[in-house]
Amino acid sequence: MTLHLFELDADPAAPFPPPALALAEPDGLLAMGGDLSPTRFLSAYRSGIFPWFSEGEPILWWSPATRAVFRTDGVHLSSRLRRRLRTSGWTVRADSAFAEVVAGCAAPREGQAGGTWITAGMQAAYRALHALGHAHSIEVFDGDGRLVGGLFGLSFGHVFCGDSMYSVESGASSLALATLAWRLRGWGWPLIDAQVPNPHTRRLGVEAWPREAYLKALANLRDLPAEPGSWRARFGEWPVSALGDSARD
Structure with a gap:
């Protein structure tokens, strides 16, 4: 299976890709983009995914192999x-x-x-x-x-x-x-x-x-x-x- 970084849909209610598709390097990077609305945030956390990025970077979403x-x-x-x-x-x-x-x-x-x-x-x-x-x-x-x-x-x-x-x-x-x-x-x-x-x-x-x-x-x-x-x-x-x-x- 070839894994790649997903770009999120503009709809904050759109589902996240499965965490199992996260990259191995860097560990757990799954998707980019989207927004930080409450709907998106809660959807991420309920799916085992969280945002982590620095100022000036796109929004990055993660689900590392070890929790x-x-x-x-x-x-x-x-x-x-x-x-x-x-x-x-x-x-x-x-x-x-x-x-x-x-x-x-x-x-x-x-x-x-x-x-x-x-x-x-x-x-x-x-x-x-x-x-x-x-x-x-x-x-x-x-x-x-x-x-x-x-x-x-x-x-x-x-x-x-x-x-x-x-x-x-x-x-x-x-x-x-x-x-x-x-x-x-x-x-x-x-x-x-x-x-x-x-x-x-x-x-x-x-x-x-x-x-x-x-x-x-x-x-x-x-x-x-x-x-x-x-x-x-x-x-x-x-x-x-x-x-x-x-x-x-």
């Missing part, structure tokens, strides 16, 4: 971080500072070469999805109410697809992830998609799944009942001291 997946009972924080968090005074909540978390994730990182993939257009797309109740942020605040880190991503069915995380204070993004996993586990959601493994997520317990295994799990979870909307009340507000070890083991 980074967290089990919601499998996020692990180090003993050292757990000890420090017990006296941090930090609080975790959801959907109270979405735009700020996205902007924090888009900010240049120390030692990062080049620009961010979370371009102005991507940020606008995520804000539109958040307004529709499909995109959510998990935020960590210090004892003075300052936002010190968090993560954001999309949800549908019983699936959460994490897009990015950041920390102003060391450990904040890890705590956001661990608390998200704990809350999702309580809701009966088994997995968090983390897209591509990296050294940081490996330390937190991410698993590398073959694309076919992830797509099978996705198909079983994406249509389970879950109404879009803000998670602020449903998620709750959790001082680290009130979490015990449930969100930190």
Whole structure:
């Protein structure tokens, strides 16, 4: 079979090509073009596909051969971080500072070469999805109410697809992830998609799944009942001291 890069139809509701047709080099590149409308975005994520491109590039859509997946009972924080968090005074909540978390994730990182993939257009797309109740942020605040880190991503069915995380204070993004996993586990959601493994997520317990295994799990979870909307009340507000070890083991 000869594989090639697909160009998307102008209709945002047009289906994506099957992920199995993604290129091996670069790994997972499947299609280009289209737009960043909520309809297109949700169609992509429901198909196991995500956008990833830099400023000045066309919109590129990916489904890599290996997928980074967290089990919601499998996020692990180090003993050292757990000890420090017990006296941090930090609080975790959801959907109270979405735009700020996205902007924090888009900010240049120390030692990062080049620009961010979370371009102005991507940020606008995520804000539109958040307004529709499909995109959510998990935020960590210090004892003075300052936002010190968090993560954001999309949800549908019983699936959460994490897009990015950041920390102003060391450990904040890890705590956001661990608390998200704990809350999702309580809701009966088994997995968090983390897209591509990296050294940081490996330390937190991410698993590398073959694309076919992830797509099978996705198909079983994406249509389970879950109404879009803000998670602020449903998620709750959790001082680290009130979490015990449930969100930190």
